[in-house]
Amino acid sequence: MYITTCILFAHLLSFPLFENYPNMIENSMFEEEPDVVDLTFPALDPDEVAYEPRSSRLLVRGLGENDMDEDEEDCESSARLLGMSFMNRSSSHRPSSSPYTRQPPPRSCSRPSARTMVVCVLFLVIVASMTMVLYFLPGCTFTKTGCKPNKTTPIEPVYPESTNGTLFPWAQLRLPQSVHPLSYDLTLNPDLDNMIFSGRTVIDMLVLHNTKRIVLHSANLNITKATFKLGDGDASDVTVLEYKPAQQIAVKFTEDLKAGQHCVLTLEYSAKLSHTYDGFYNSSYTDKDGNKRVLAATQFEPLSARKAFPCFDEPAFKATFLVKITRKPNYKTLSNMPKANVTALPNGLLRDEFERTSVNMSTYLVAFIVADFTPISKNVSETLVSVYSVPEKKEHTEYALDTASKLLEFYNNFFEIGYPLKKLDLVAIPDFLAGAMENWGLITFRETSLLVGKQSSSLEKQVVASVIAHELAHQWFGNLVTMSWWNDLWLNEGFATYMQYTSLQTVFTSCVCLQGNLFLAVRFRAMEKDALNSSHAVSTEVNTPEQVEEMFDSVSYEKGASILLMLKASLPGDGQFRKGIIQYLNQFSGLNTDTNDLWNSLTQNVSEMMSSWTSQKGFPLVTVSRKGDQVTLTQEHFLLTSDNATHTSSLWNIPVTIKLQHQVSESLALPESVKWLKLNYRNTGFYIVHYGDEGWAALRDALSSNVSVLTHEDRASLIHNIFALSRLGRVSVRHVFNLLDYMTNETETTPVLEALLQLNNLYRLLDKRQEHTLVFGSLMNNQTWVEEESVSKQELRSALLETACGLNEENCTQQAKALFQKYVDSNGTTRIPGDLQQVVFNVAAQSDEDWPTLLNMYEHVTYDAEKRKMLRGLASTQDARRIVWILNAGLKGDIIQTQELPLVINTVCNGFAGYLFAWDFIQENWDHLIEKFPVGSFAIQTVIKSVTSQFSTQAHLYQVKGFFSSLKERGAQMRSVQEALETIRLNQRWMDKNLPTLKKWL
């Protein structure tokens, strides 16, 4: 699934503050996972106990920096410490044109090429020793002396009551493993006039262990008839018990079903089409004649297949599926597989039958659609690729078809495993909450994630291309090989996110810059979230539905992608990573895996290094200190809010890369003629570096005389790191600004955007903002207002101008107003360059006369990317009545689609006037909100973060705490609530500490 993040630079835009109200550095975060989650129900049979999610604890012990022998800090001993696995590679793996050399074997630690830049790749285990002990034994007491079995007698399970009053035979959230589904036959009869459907599900199953019950999932389905057939016996009626809180149904038997037996359960049911965005839900759009057209589509990930048909709704219960759907003749149906045949029914309806899936797949990947969409198609290798949209938008589908075709070819080659299905449909759905969903063979998208016009800017096209790249990567990573359980969601999402940013560089060479920039910025943002105590490990225990929803967050996606990049960069030779991936996909094709399976597939021994990144939250701060010619590196947990932190001595195996001023001869003993060094070459590592006052000064001096001594990624990473260190309290604001002095010579997009973003956060604290334009004034004034070809320049220009106009720079706002006027006068036929549309609409929305004009345009424009920018413009208004109106309209869903409400709230919260209104709004409408967006979902995470991340006072802390704790099971336990509270406290602390200095300094 692709989750729509609120646009990266959304918070650049803040229209004039009216008072000096303290806003705060944006810090997003995630909360801490419960270390051991208390299951509602105790476990029973040994058979089932084996599948109860167990608490595994990683115990990491290490010596603090004081315990280290300084001599051990150099490269040689670090190499020794690490074992030779990473060190025994020769630099001949790299082409001679490589800008850096790999570390030769220990003892000649750094023998770099005679270049100005030298990178010494070291795997430094910085601390002398590290003991890792994994306790996997269930049911034991953890003490200093180790793990002792509990002496308590097994507890009798407390079975809950079914809806009919009898005992439900199962008491856990996870299903028993005694029966596995082999195949499903699904028949669905949707009635779009009455928004209901009926269905029939035939499940062929294999009994794995003797058992007297079959338990599976079902939610909101009214089961009308059930029959059961064992082996070759006759089918007979059975009673289905339901336990609604766990969304489970069960059939009890008096005799054991025996291991090895086949059986068939047939269930008939009826249900309402969902009016939210999951399950089998209805959607509608208005056609060009103004008629409302209804359709039905599915979104099952993570837990909603059970809302469309009874099933074993966990990713490890893979099976094949045969789908039949009835429809009116004027509709089409789509499902994962190609259509096999059509039958005319006596009632005038038609029944489409699809081929049985040729692959075993998880329930969350099943999909079907009933709509009147039109396709365009193309053959790629053995696969028919089609893009579907509502008929009005057919002309916006070509780019997607072309891109999907190229990417499909790319992945076929990259993975060396052909895409296994005969067709691949990409469908734009008018109501769709996520960005896109990778259903096998039937990928669904938000319209804005798939449709672009010929006129669209290359920036918009690349956004679409990257979403397609993400979803296509899932067809292998996720669909072919699937995580066993949602605790390892990152295996799907981290990898798809990684491919999203990297595949396009190969497929479309012109994308290099933008995708590279985006991926870098994404890694910075992931760090901000992961720097809080409330963050969680990449691979983390989950049990409840809310916890599953919460896994769809930046730790699974962006941190997951970041550590894969780090791994790839640390492996010798470019092909190693890919080889490992191919090996993994082949070995586990059609199966389910966990994180260790991935590490074990790589030829190098990476398991120890990588588990230090996946099994604990956070990331390290590496501090560089130089004494004479000795360079010492130490690591500690980069934790922004240590107040309430449970103090663990977390340690990471860090693949450290170092760039030095000059060629050096030996290890990390640097002659004093080497003035500066920069760690984390191109920021491929997931850590922050502190160079100490002198180290930072040396880097600043180097950049001031020549910016190109470092790559633009390195420059951006210095900017990011120094702001982060200032937030941590390790570097004074003065030093931050000292480094920024060099920026007058900076012209590259990446560092400018990072500095802009950080400064905007900072300046929002204060009512004094002219300095902003001092740093970037000339760059802002140099931007043009005509069509621009370069994607990178478009990106830079839109960010600079949004900031300038947000600051009410006269030059900027006048140009924007003029463009808007021209656009209005031409009745929308003159084009505003795509990358300038946002700034133009934002400026227009500040005007009393233009806001209604913009709203009118919003209602009528068909082109989705533009429509969304208009909406952001509308929501950026500072007019209180309009803010209230737009929030309510977003909830109501007629003029503004409810799927856009998180974006509306986020945009409203970026303006000074808006966030207090938004806070009231979500408190008043909480129950409505969680009806539309599941508790814990990414949409709810976005809403909570948007409304609370600017609070920085005790009063607001109490309010937020009070409100969320009053919600109880309606959201009080969410990780994003803990994150919000931690952020407010952090904001408070930061304000107390820095505001006086900042005010003085500015």
Ligand SMILES: [Zn+2]
């Ligand atoms: Zn995804």
